Amino acid sequence: MFVIITGVSRGLGNALANEYLKKGILVAGIGRNNTISHANYSFKKCDLSSWNEVENLEINFPLSTEYLLINNAGLIEPINRISDQDSDSSARIFQVNTIAPIQLIRKMSQFCPEDSKLTILNISSGAGRRALPSWANYCASKAALDMFSSAFQLEEIEKGKNTEIYSLAPGVIDTEMQSLIRASDTEKFSSKDNFLNLKKENQLLRPNDVAQKIMYNLKFNGFKDVICRL
Template sequence: MIIITGTSRGIGKAIAENYLSFGEKVIGIGRNHTISHPGYTSIHCDLSDQQAVEQLSFPDFGNEQLVFIHNAGILGTVDYFERLDSLEIARVMQVNLFSGAGILQKILRQVPKNKHFKTVFISSGAGRNPIASWASYCASKAAVDLFCQTIQVEEQQLGRSHFQCFSVAPGVVDTDMQADIRSTEKSSFFEVARFKEYKDSQQLYSPELVAKKLFKLLHEMPFEKVICSLRDVDL
């Protein structure tokens, strides 16, 4: 069974559809759902609302292998930090980290320690290298990296022998987020021309390519590191 947040479009939708093509059962969590497939189950949840996340519940997972992918993420307002609303970092952190952490905690409490279980948080190179005007996003993705490393250590200490936690940077992907970045004024984002060049020179990954690379990383490669980049995965 595959549980994925943010499956209405972009990377999350591509990941869900890729798993469905292999006959896997997929549960999608988010506000909107655009997938119609007999193997797909939707759970409505506003991931920016922590109380809504806390009220989530899941069916029995049975004996099949379980994968949880926290893909949902928001960039937040692209502008210099001193100009942002005071709640901006909290909103971005809630969607990008806290909602996924809350769901993971629920699953860990429900799943026996001898069950095969992999979890993925979609991270970003922006969590490893600062980008001006992205303070909220960079902070949230940096937190994702260390959170996943910590959870891996904890679950090993607790005896969860078939558990792996990954923080996976997908590369620069052709999504609506990238379109929003390219539409930002230079007065708010000094590097906007660089991101326009990514699109013009066809340097962006497709969501479908990301989905295939992620599948290979999780199911076909003997990968032991927590911090990963799909740039290192060849198809």
């Protein structure tokens, strides 16, 4: 198996990359920054907020019978109401959270040899299924990722291809994204206290635990539907 993961510099993506490497699996990271060094690891530099950079990214991975693409990189900022945002905030969030994953899925499905298996795991969010004020772009970009995944799965079934796609809400994880949420402006984000409490009550999941659970579910067919949660 060959694993490709976006957003590997920290958080869940970093944990997933390290857990797969621990199992002796070949991993390629895609992102703006790299913090991993390992004999079985390669890195492609790409700013996913740039449609052009993703479009021009060369997909030339070693030949394998099985590929796993994990669209993990995500962006939540700015956390405030749409009426108070710059005009390009929505475009940036949708590019990173929705369009870049779609670009990579298209590129991978064109790259994979006919007889290989392609599994795609999109890291979605509970926020794509439950609206929160001041997260409108984030909620909508993840909801779009969910629906894209369902439609793409139907296309691959129609084509008779050996592709599985999942759009996973991983739970609330103790990463920099949560630090940003807790550091947001209370005036601009009315639900902030909920996230402060989750941290105070020690309810955040550890990235490595989430990564291990994801790997287990992927290996043993634990995800029953395209749109799923851990």
